[in-house]
Amino acid sequence: MFSGLDLDCGPFLAVHTEDAVKKGLLNEIDVNSALANTLNVQVRLGMFDGEPSKHPFGNLGPKDVCTPAHQELALESARQGIVLLKNRGPSLPLSTRRYRTVAVIGPNSNVTNTMIGNYAGIGSYIKAIHQQGCADVTCADDKLFGAAINVASQADATILVVGLDQTIEAEFKDRAGLVLPGRQQELVSKVAAASKGPTILVLMSGGPIDVAFAKNDPHIPAILWTGYPGWPFPQKQQLTFLCFAGGKLPMTWYPQGYLKNLPMTTMxxxxxxxTGYPGRTYRFYKGPVVYPFGYGISYTKYVHTIASAPTVISIPLDGRHARGNTTTSGKAIRVTHAKCNRLSIGVQVEVRNKGSRDGSHTLLVFSTPPAGHWVPHKQLVAFEKVHVPARAQRRVLINIHVCKYLSVVDKSGIRRIPMGLHSLHIGDTKHSVSIQEAKLSVIKS
Incomplete structure (x- = not known):
């Protein structure tokens, strides 16, 4: 509540707030403020304007939510969220003319609860052979391995759909490890080794999985991560979903060794x-990874070029604050002491598609502060999605608010803008910006 949480999702505040006030952990004014904020939103929504059914939004139901337009939007979100992690060859997209028979294998290859639909159903233009391989994601034994290996050895290509579900990770259910559950890894390796054609590994999960074994396996030329797509692919698209990969990982994928010193539940x-704790998230963790935050390759190749960007930015101080230790402590300016309005960096980036396929590309801009004791050591400061036709290029303008995105929080919880050379990373391209305190001009009479 001190950090601005006015309403939590659950009964915690309702159960414990009164006792916290009695013990002096909370002031009644803090509770009143949170309540006022919550009620203010409800008033704006018209929840106190009389009989709800008589208002414009008083009779909304499933028919208003699950419209064809909404369903198509959900499907498009699922498509754009697929992340391509590996594509040697390239092996993807699969050609339906070349691969007429496809084996679909794995505990998540024919599930409804995991993705709300038949994830790996088969279109009418190919012949498919389906085998679970494991009874469920816990994959407690190898009883179904033999049949899965057999169909993989006969098919032109194999799609292995493995990963997690809500029996492994969910609200109030945290994983203790980072590897695939049970004997899934063994299933993947054995099926891939026996497959007559390429093996495509599809991972379904809500969090990172250590799949370094598959990343380094020459029998597995392609890996995709889908998250939990939340929508069934239409019959005609149940194989061609492999063509839509273009997303980026929203989290760091740590190796199992990350848990060497402290449990995964350490927040x-x-x-x-x-304590030997390595830190969490790409912003604080500097150790080895299976795949980094923001990773995701494409079916085409993009090249970035900085078309224009400033090299020096001067930070003017608010006239109400005298220049001193509190303002410029540790060669950094307090954000509250800077004139932040319209203080931004405009970066123009040329994105060139060198491949033969059209593509939608997500441009990620990371910032690294000057050398020193600043954390986070790296952070995402801007992103933009752009569609680039084959062998064409597009110019993208990105504005980075200096006070919001190039500042850091010191050990005292004070947000400051470090002076010195900040590095902007866009793909393999790097641009340096020197941030300096604005010099006060002296007026001579």
Whole structure:
């Protein structure tokens, strides 16, 4: 509540707030403020304007939510969210003319609860052979391995759909490890080794999985991560979903060794030398990864070029604050002491598609602060999605608000803008911007 949480999803505040006030952990004014904010939103929504059914939005139901337009939007979100992690050859997209018979294998290859639909159903233009391989995602034994290996050895290509579901990870259910559950890894390796054609590994999960074994397996030329798509692919698209990969990973994929010193449920962000804790998320963790945050390759190749960007930015101080230690402590300016309005960096980036396929590309801009003791050591400061036809290029303008996105939080919780050379990373391209305190001009009489 001190951090701005006015209403939590659950009964915690309702159960414990009164006791917290009695013990002096909370002030009644804090509770009143949170309540006022919550009621203010309800008033704006018209919840106190009389009989709800008589208002414009008083009779909304499933028919208003699950419209064809909404269904298509959900499907498009699922398509755009697919992340291509590996594509040697390239092996994807699969050609339906070349691969007439496809084996679809894995505990998540024919599920409804995991993705709300038949994930790996088969279109009418190919012959498919389906085998579970494991009874469910726990994959407790190898009783179904033999049949899965047999069909993989006969098919022109194999799609292995493995991963997690809500029996493994969900609200109030945290994973203790980062590897595939049970004997799924064994199933993947054995099927891939026996497959007559390419093996495409499809991962379904809500969090990272250590699949370094598959990343390094020459029998597995392609890997995709779908998250939990939340929508069934139409019959005619149940194989061609493989053509839509273009997303980026929304989290860091750690190796299993990440859990060497502390359990996965440790939620601290910053690293700690005393405990051996390596830190969490790409912003604080500097160790080895299976795949980094923001990773995702494409079916085509993009090249980035900085068309224009400033090299020096001057930070003017608010006249109400005198220049001193509190303002410029540690060669950094307090955000509250800077004139932040319209203080932004405009970067123009040329994105060129060198491939033979059209594509939608997500441009990610990361910032690294000057050398020193600043954390986070890296952070995403801007992103933009752009469609680039084959062998064409597009110019993208990105504005980066200096006070919001190039500032850091010191150990005292004060947000500051470090002075010095900040690095902007866009793909393989790097641009440096020197941030300096604006010099006060002296007026001579």
């Amino acid at each position: 601290a962000m910053r690293s700690s030398q005393s």
